[in-house]
Structures are given as C-alpha cells and as structure tokens.
Amino acid sequence: MTKKGKLRKGISILLAVCMALPVGFVTKSETVHGKVIDADITKRELWSTSFESADRFKTSTVDDKKGTANITTNELRYQINGNLSGEIESYSGSAAKNDNEVLKNLFDGDSGTKYLTEAKPSEVIVKLKSQQVIKSYVITSANDASGRDPKNWSLQGRNSDNESWVTIDNKTNQVFNARYKQNYFELDNSTAYRQYRLRITANKNGGSMTQFSEFILATGKCQEVGASISKMNSEITSGPSDAWNQKSNVGWTGNHSLVCKGVHVGTGHAYSYNVIYDNLNLKVSDNTNLRYVIFPSMSNGDEYDYEYTQMHMAVDLKFKDGTYLSELGAIDQNGNKVDAQSQGDSRTLVAQQWNEIYSKIGDVAKGKVIEKILVVYDMKAHNARALAKFQTYFDDIEIYNQDYPVYSHLSDYVNILRGTNNTGNFSRGLTIPAVTVPNGFNFWIPATSASSNSAYEYQKTDEFRCMGISMNRLYGLVIEEPGNLW
Structure with a gap:
C-alpha cells in the first residue's frame, strides 16, 4: 500500500472511531486553559529581529565603552x-x-x-x-x-x-x-x-x-606563537551546522541567525561587548520584556567543554543614560541574572539546542530608553587545560510590552505548541500539543508525519517553503498513546 493509501486508511479508521464514540466524548470537556488573573496579556511589540535582513545590522563592532579583552578570532597556532x-x-x-x-x-x-x-x-x-x-x-x-x-x-x-x-x-x-x-x-x-x-x-x-x-x-x-588579541566575531549566518534533533543550517525562525565566535585567551577575565544594532529610541515601561533564543554550540567537535565557555553569552541593552541591562540585575524566567557571566554560571542552558530566555526588564529599567542592542561574551576565569573556543548562535530577539499571565493551573504555563523534538539519539521528556479526553492515556494531537513514531515534529524537517521560509506540513489529527519512540 502506498503512503497516501495508508494515510487515507488511517483517516477512515479515525473517522469511524470518532463516529462510534459517544457524543459526550466530543462535546463535554473541562476548560483547557486556566483563568488569567489580573494581567494584560496583549503583546505590543516595540522592536524585533530574526536576522533575515542585514539592514542596519553592525558586523563585529565592539562597544566603545565596554570594549573587549583577552578575546581572539585568530585560532592559528x-x-x-x-x-x-x-x-x-x-x-x-x-x-x-x-x-x-x-x-x-x-x-x-x-x-x-x-x-x-x-x-x-x-x-x-x-x-x-x-x-x-x-x-x-x-x-x-x-x-x-x-x-x-x-x-x-x-x-x-x-x-x-x-x-x-x-x-x-x-x-x-x-x-x-x-x-x-x-x-x-x-x-x-x-x-x-x-x-x-x-x-x-x-x-x-x-x-x-x-x-x-x-x-x-x-x-x-x-x-x-601565541594568539593575537582582537575581538569576538558577530555576524549573520545561516544557522548551526549540527543541531541535535532540530533542523540544521537555519535559525529558530526563518533561514538565518546571528553567530558569535572567538577564543578565550589565557586563564583570566575575557569579554567582548559587540553592538549589533544602534540608534534606537525604545522607552522601557513597567511591563517591558526582553526575549531571545540562544544556541550554545559544541564548537570543539565531540569533546565536551566542561568550562561551559560557549554558554557565557547573553543579549545586553545599552540605555541612553549610559547604563547597561547587565548592570541592573534583571532576572530571567529561570531565576538567573540576564548577563553573560551569570547565564554561563547558571548551567541552565543546553548545548546543541535552541534555548529560550526572557526577562521582564521593566522591573529594573522602567523609564530608561534603549539605544543599543548588544551580544556579550563574559567569563571571569577559564581553566587553561580546558577548551577555550566558543561559537554561539542567537535568533528572534524581541523587545515588547506584555504583562506576565497568571494562570489558575500550573500546567497552563507550559507551551505545548512547538514540541520538544525528542529523538532516539537525544531522548527527553516530551512536550506535545495534546488534548486528553476523556482519560489520561490517549491523546488527540496534530501529526506532521503519517508513518513515524514521532508523530509531531515542529522544527526538525522542512517539507515545503512558504515565502522563502522552511515549513513543516500538517497531515491531520491523530489519536496517540503517551508520546515516546518505543
């Protein structure tokens, strides 16, 4: 039987099952989303980039105030x-x-x-x-x-x-x-x-x-000779070339991302504050947020970096009064400070994966005006016996006004829409857009594959392109048991 034939047969069986079920199975259900309490969850975007265009982007430009130290892009021995x-x-x-x-x-x-x-x-x-x-x-x-x-x-x-x-x-x-x-x-x-x-x-x-x-x-x-001291490279590129259980050579959204790379020289403090956008005029309100996704690459091949060099990176903001977000103690959703040193020390980022970071910067910067967007590498000390090279990607940087939603059910804080891209080589707890009715064993879920144990893969493949962007195809809705590959 062809793939299309199997798909048609599966749809027919699914429809037959649905028709045979009691009406209450379809019409009677509990509220899926918890109640939002005292929150304006309307999102008002102030500024964003997905690096699909190089317009106004500044390549490998060091901030004139913060500068750079003990960083090189020259890897030659x-x-x-x-x-x-x-x-x-x-x-x-x-x-x-x-x-x-x-x-x-x-x-x-x-x-x-x-x-x-x-x-x-x-x-x-x-x-x-x-x-x-x-x-x-x-x-x-x-x-x-x-x-x-x-x-x-x-x-x-x-x-x-x-x-x-x-x-x-x-x-x-x-x-x-x-x-x-x-x-x-x-x-x-x-x-x-x-x-x-x-x-x-x-x-x-x-x-x-x-x-x-x-x-x-x-x-x-x-x-x-020893490495010459220069600066960190920051430039627009296609995306990570070896993403685990996600599509390689693209950004998290779209076909491009920002890559930052260099080498930490010596065992002491090394940093580079690179400006990627300037001449902005964005006023921070009490509900202003910063969000971005970050991909710490294992740039040393199969050898893991236990100094977590590539994770000592973050997006920073410079305000018109001369201060920087990294100086103000802003906290992200994981309870970590939003500065490069703290992000690396937190050990909360996952290598070879896109990680989401967001922070309500209005708590510390209300009334300030953003004039520059920066990407920063900052590490106080490095074990010279370990690997000192880093290569980290960024995408989908957003500054927007939105209150944090307050839900009546903790489960509603989990975003189930994009999945976790579980694979046999990288097994992890699954998050899938599943709606469970009437019991906790079988799920209704959207399927991107008609013949796979991983029915829902949002980010991994690209079966067609829409307006130049790689997209996955929705095949239909299926009934699935608890999600795993086995």
Missing part, C-alpha cells in the same frame, strides 16, 4: 610567514556535499567552518594573482568525524591550464590527533607556480566523505 591567503585570485575543486560546507570555507581564516566532499579522489585548486615559490603549507582538521580527515595526498603546481601538474610534495598515513588540529608541512621547493592543487587520494577510515577546515599556502616557514 602558527605565525605563517608569507601567508598567501590574501593573494588568491580564484579557487575551484571537487563538488561540496552541501551548500554550507563549501570550498570557500578553506580560505576564511576560521577553523569553525569546513569543506566536505564525497569525491574520491578529491581536489582543491588555488590560482594565485602571480607566481609564487611555496615553502610551506598548513592543513587543519574539521570539527567532527575524524574518520573523514585527509590521510594521503599530493601537492602539485603549474603555471597555466595547458600545462601538466608537477608534484611538489607527497604525504601518506597522515594523522590529525585532535579536532581543529593544524598540521604544518615544510617543502624543499625552489620553483614558482601560479596554480597549486591539493589532490587527496584517501581519508582516515576509507569512507565516502572527506573534510577539512583550512588550507594555507605560504612562501616562508611557520613560527609557533
């Missing part, structure tokens, strides 16, 4: 003398596996991005602006799946498309002993070429995919 990354005229190579893990990521100076291909052998061709004598090169491993690391390759050169490739270097049985690991190679070469080709003939586990994050050509030798 080596000072590459004669680095030719800025001399590349063009590049080409084997087709990428997807639209996000592409060739250009090899040359962006960020080991948090990568190139992934299924080609065997695979190749990367770099065309320089002029002929250069290459004396060294660097290849950096990617964030995960060490079995995809390059193992055997050759580096070749030529000066025009009509010439044959000349092999400069051969490597076999190479090992990258960590994620984001830079392997550095010196060359005994005295010939200048304009084009260079890295041809990879085998990866570590012999599988179908090969990946790495950086490819650097240089005219000189490399010298090992």
Whole structure:
C-alpha cells in the first residue's frame, strides 16, 4: 500500500472511531486553559529581529565603552610567514556535499567552518594573482568525524591550464590527533607556480566523505606563537551546522541567525561587548520584556567543554543614560541574572539546542530608553587545560510590552505548541500539543508525519517553503498513546 493509501486508511479508521464514540466524548470537556488573573496579556511589540535582513545590522563592532579583552578570532597556532591567503585570485575543486560546507570555507581564516566532499579522489585548486615559490603549507582538521580527515595526498603546481601538474610534495598515513588540529608541512621547493592543487587520494577510515577546515599556502616557514588579541566575531549566518534533533543550517525562525565566535585567551577575565544594532529610541515601561533564543554550540567537535565557555553569552541593552541591562540585575524566567557571566554560571542552558530566555526588564529599567542592542561574551576565569573556543548562535530577539499571565493551573504555563523534538539519539521528556479526553492515556494531537513514531515534529524537517521560509506540513489529527519512540 502506498503512503497516501495508508494515510487515507488511517483517516477512515479515525473517522469511524470518532463516529462510534459517544457524543459526550466530543462535546463535554473541562476548560483547557486556566483563568488569567489580573494581567494584560496583549503583546505590543516595540522592536524585533530574526536576522533575515542585514539592514542596519553592525558586523563585529565592539562597544566603545565596554570594549573587549583577552578575546581572539585568530585560532592559528602558527605565525605563517608569507601567508598567501590574501593573494588568491580564484579557487575551484571537487563538488561540496552541501551548500554550507563549501570550498570557500578553506580560505576564511576560521577553523569553525569546513569543506566536505564525497569525491574520491578529491581536489582543491588555488590560482594565485602571480607566481609564487611555496615553502610551506598548513592543513587543519574539521570539527567532527575524524574518520573523514585527509590521510594521503599530493601537492602539485603549474603555471597555466595547458600545462601538466608537477608534484611538489607527497604525504601518506597522515594523522590529525585532535579536532581543529593544524598540521604544518615544510617543502624543499625552489620553483614558482601560479596554480597549486591539493589532490587527496584517501581519508582516515576509507569512507565516502572527506573534510577539512583550512588550507594555507605560504612562501616562508611557520613560527609557533601565541594568539593575537582582537575581538569576538558577530555576524549573520545561516544557522548551526549540527543541531541535535532540530533542523540544521537555519535559525529558530526563518533561514538565518546571528553567530558569535572567538577564543578565550589565557586563564583570566575575557569579554567582548559587540553592538549589533544602534540608534534606537525604545522607552522601557513597567511591563517591558526582553526575549531571545540562544544556541550554545559544541564548537570543539565531540569533546565536551566542561568550562561551559560557549554558554557565557547573553543579549545586553545599552540605555541612553549610559547604563547597561547587565548592570541592573534583571532576572530571567529561570531565576538567573540576564548577563553573560551569570547565564554561563547558571548551567541552565543546553548545548546543541535552541534555548529560550526572557526577562521582564521593566522591573529594573522602567523609564530608561534603549539605544543599543548588544551580544556579550563574559567569563571571569577559564581553566587553561580546558577548551577555550566558543561559537554561539542567537535568533528572534524581541523587545515588547506584555504583562506576565497568571494562570489558575500550573500546567497552563507550559507551551505545548512547538514540541520538544525528542529523538532516539537525544531522548527527553516530551512536550506535545495534546488534548486528553476523556482519560489520561490517549491523546488527540496534530501529526506532521503519517508513518513515524514521532508523530509531531515542529522544527526538525522542512517539507515545503512558504515565502522563502522552511515549513513543516500538517497531515491531520491523530489519536496517540503517551508520546515516546518505543
């Protein structure tokens, strides 16, 4: 039977069951929503962004008052003398596996991005602006799946498309002993070429995919140095590339999000206050709220960061009187202060997941006027033996006026509409939009799948697009037992 046939059969059975049930099953029920007491729950939006447009957005801009300290975006362990990354005229190579893990990521100076291909052998061709004598090169491993690391390759050169490739270097049985690991190679070469080709003939586990994050050509030798101090990067991107039980490479709402990334240098206090929007004029009332969603990424691959580096982040607001929300002691729905240090120390955020944070900022900032929106990394101390890299995403930042609702039933405080995206690999307590009548075992729920143990998946898949936004499809209503995969 086809999928459509099964679906029609299921609908027919469902209708038959409904028709056979007593009328009271449908018409007699208790009130689903608890009574709202003394609350104006009308939402009046003052300002919001889902990062679908870059209009007025400020990229990697440090606040002139708060500033930055002990943060770098330079992850290189080596000072590459004669680095030719800025001399590349063009590049080409084997087709990428997807639209996000592409060739250009090899040359962006960020080991948090990568190139992934299924080609065997695979190749990367770099065309320089002029002929250069290459004396060294660097290849950096990617964030995960060490079995995809390059193992055997050759580096070749030529000066025009009509010439044959000349092999400069051969490597076999190479090992990258960590994620984001830079392997550095010196060359005994005295010939200048304009084009260079890295041809990879085998990866570590012999599988179908090969990946790495950086490819650097240089005219000189490399010298090992400490990281240079700069600032945190904050820019609009597609979204987390490896979201657990949620759709990857998109924001929580829409196709884009904000990514903030850097490296905490040393063991002392490090911070970066980055402005993302300014020249605002938003007056705070007693019922003004701040809301956003945050995705702390495990940017160190499979190795968990027990310093919770990536969780020491928050959205901050600067007011026209020169004060900041992070200085005022505002509290979020979990009882934590809404500043980056307190958010990280709270251990309430979940890695590789979108987490919602909201706070009634009118309790501490009534009468103030918001002029800037910031994203902040702030960590008082870091264990140097642990991982110091962070990469965290933000989406759906909102400032709005609304009273907190007061319900007569505690269960009505739970938002059941979006589900919890439970999977067999990431099992957790389920929240589903279930209405239980007449007993507590079977549920009426909307279904996004006609043939799955997970009948309701709001955020994970995208069967069609509406106005450019990935959407899931509602198949119908079903009767379900207590939600689980087993």
